[in-house]
Amino acid sequence: MTPPILSAINAGKVYPGGIEALRNANLTIAPGEFVCLIGASGCGKSTLLRMIAGFETVTSGQIVVRGKEVTGPGPDRGMVFQDYGLFPWLTIRKNIAFGPIARGKPKAEAMAIADRFVSMMGLDRFADSYPHQLSGGMKQRVAIGRVLANDARMALMDEPFGALDAMTRERLQEELLTIWRATGLSVVFVTHSLEEAIYLADRVVVMSPGPGRIVAEERITLERPRDVSSPEFNDIRRHLAALLHADHATEAA
Amino acid sequence: MSEAVEPLPAETGPVRIDVTPLLRIVVPVVLLVGWWAGTALHPGGLIPAPSEVGVALWDLAFGGINDDAFSRMLLPDLIASASRVYGAFVLAAAVALPLGMLIGRLRLVREMLEPTLQVLRPVPVTAWLPLSMIMFGIGPKSAFFLVALGSFFPILLNTIFAVRSVEPRLFEAAQMLGVSPARLFPKVVLPASLPGIFTGLRLGLGLAWVVIVVGEMTGVQTGLGAMIMDARQLSRTEIVIAGMAVIGVAGFLSDYAVLMLGRKLLAWSPRHG
Numbered sequence: 001m002t003p004p005i006l007s008a009i010n011a012g013k014v015y016p017g018g019i020e021a022l023r024n025a026n027l028t029i030a031p032g033e034f035v036c037l038i039g040a041s042g043c044g045k046s047t048l049l050r051m052i053a054g055f056e057t058v059t060s061g062q063i064v065v066r067g068k069e070v071t072g073p074g075p076d077r078g079m080v081f082q083d084y085g086l087f088p089w090l091t092i093r094k095n096i097a098f099g100p101i102a103r104g105k106p107k108a109e110a111m112a113i114a115d116r117f118v119s120m121m122g123l124d125r126f127a128d129s130y131p132h133q134l135s136g137g138m139k140q141r142v143a144i145g146r147v148l149a150n151d152a153r154m155a156l157m158d159e160p161f162g163a164l165d166a167m168t169r170e171r172l173q174e175e176l177l178t179i180w181r182a183t184g185l186s187v188v189f190v191t192h193s194l195e196e197a198i199y200l201a202d203r204v205v206v207m208s209p210g211p212g213r214i215v216a217e218e219r220i221t222l223e224r225p226r227d228v229s230s231p232e233f234n235d236i237r238r239h240l241a242a243l244l245h246a247d248h249a250t251e252a253a
Numbered sequence: 254m255s256e257a258v259e260p261l262p263a264e265t266g267p268v269r270i271d272v273t274p275l276l277r278i279v280v281p282v283v284l285l286v287g288w289w290a291g292t293a294l295h296p297g298g299l300i301p302a303p304s305e306v307g308v309a310l311w312d313l314a315f316g317g318i319n320d321d322a323f324s325r326m327l328l329p330d331l332i333a334s335a336s337r338v339y340g341a342f343v344l345a346a347a348v349a350l351p352l353g354m355l356i357g358r359l360r361l362v363r364e365m366l367e368p369t370l371q372v373l374r375p376v377p378v379t380a381w382l383p384l385s386m387i388m389f390g391i392g393p394k395s396a397f398f399l400v401a402l403g404s405f406f407p408i409l410l411n412t413i414f415a416v417r418s419v420e421p422r423l424f425e426a427a428q429m430l431g432v433s434p435a436r437l438f439p440k441v442v443l444p445a446s447l448p449g450i451f452t453g454l455r456l457g458l459g460l461a462w463v464v465i466v467v468g469e470m471t472g473v474q475t476g477l478g479a480m481i482m483d484a485r486q487l488s489r490t491e492i493v494i495a496g497m498a499v500i501g502v503a504g505f506l507s508d509y510a511v512l513m514l515g516r517k518l519l520a521w522s523p524r525h526g
């Protein structure tokens with residue numbers, strides 16, 4: 001077995017105010033694996049993702065990426081935010097070239113890389129536009145493109161399609177899967193939609209709040225492309241919904 | 254202050270007439286007519302009629318009517334004032350921009366300087382006049398100081414605000430793409446705060462034009478402010494009003510040029526583009 005690209009070992013987080021956002025999270029991700037995190041609001045999904053990204057400190061346990069303990073953000077872990085986080089003063093092409101330039105690539109090379117990912121993400125028409133001129137779906141393409149252009153090994157995605165309409169969302173899910181297959185990227189993807197999780201993931205990780213923790217994992221072995229209306233898909237959905245709700249029931253009790 | 258004029262909603266009727274230019278001249282025309290009517294009803298009053306101001310303006314610009322100490326002085330006075338306005342503005346910006354960035358980003362500097370600056374800020378430029386004349390003497394240095402002071406605070410405060418209110422998300426985005434903490438300032442803070450800094454510069458330049466008359470009360474010989482002061486002492490009210498009109502138009506044109514420059518440079522910003 002290849003060594004995991006990521007392992008969280010008893011990882012916990014207590015925020016400065018004393019809120020315990022995450023307790024004893026254990027999670028291992030293989031290179032090229034697509035993992036979805038799902039769970040009720042406040043169960044620590046973003047916290048776990050931000051700890052992997054290096055934006056939040058780990059207050060107990062540890063998170064190891066490619067054999068090294070995470071101590072801060074780095075270009076090997078690219079983050080895709082729900083609110084895009086594009087640089088409004090840069091054109092789309094330059095937004096995508098930002099990472100390569102930041103890492104010291106010569107300008108011409110960075111621009112050539114950017115052009116490649118502009119095309120890959122279907123953004124040719126917008127290469128010289130500014131972010132505020134783009135729709136949400138287009139902006140999220142840029143955000144994904146700049147992570148790819150930066151040779152990230154992992155994409156950390158926090159409800160990336162949460163603010164998009166259903167049609168755009170489905171198209172982007174499709175494109176993400178295509179890119180994922182082509183690049184061998186490892187993906188950790190947070191979502192509120194059970195359907196999205198089952199549609200995308202190799203493995204769905206179910207979390208629950210108070211304090212946030214991982215309560216179940218489900219490997220999804222359905223053939224891709226997956227048919228969301230198939231009985232098998234529905235069985236998995238029912239099973240995971242029960243896990244999520246069982247959890248709510250104990251909350252209420 | 255920096256927003257462009259909102260476009261009017263399109264007319265939905267069958268005949269579309271763009272009434273915007275009309276809307277813009279309604280108020281000036283009403284004011285002018287009111288002024289003219291007022292002076293026509295009180296002949297011999299202390300306020301001159303618009304026509305007298307027009308004649309005074311002509312004589313200020315080209316001479317040939319009164320041929321007194323004011324004739325043909327418009328251009329030299331305008332140049333004197335404008336050079337003070339821009340010179341003092343550049344000086345103010347040269348101090349306020351770096352200072353604002355330091356105060357905005359470094360806690361130590363903020364704690365040290367902010368209380369002092371907050372106490373100095375409410376003191377109006379007019380109140381500084383006597384002190385300024387003691388410190389810098391009677392003449393252009395004093396004028397320069399007062400105008401610079403007037404444009405200093407808007408530049409400083411907008412710069413502080415702009416560099417402090419950079420969206421935290423952009424720091425995260427830059428760091429996950431490989432920007433080291435030390436490089437965040439040039440790569441993120443500076444470009445992200447340009448629109449706010451620009452607003453400060455625009456307000457600062459506008460205030461420099463406002464303060465120029467006060468500045469030129471310090472006993473300088475040239476400049477629009479000096480011209481107005483001289484005319485006032487000679488009860489030449491038509492020249493006072495002509496001077497006011499020239500300052501108004503000069504300030505407006507100066508602001509318009511800056512606004513256009515901003516639109517060009519900040520095309521990426523929804524607020525300016």
Ligand SMILES: Nc1ncnc2c1ncn2[C@@H]1O[C@H](COP(=O)(O)OP(=O)(O)OP(=O)(O)O)[C@@H](O)[C@H]1O
Nearest residue numbers: 015017019021040041042043044045046047048212
């Ligand atoms: N910066 C912070 N400081 C203090 N508490 C925080 C901070 N960020 C999150 N929390 C708390 O930690 C807990 C987990 O938050 P987190 O954002 O990780 O949840 P989530 O699963 O992503 O929720 P959602 O589905 O609503 O995005 C919540 O109780 C939240 O209030």
Ligand SMILES: [Mg+2]
Nearest residue numbers: 045046047158
């Ligand atoms: Mg979240």
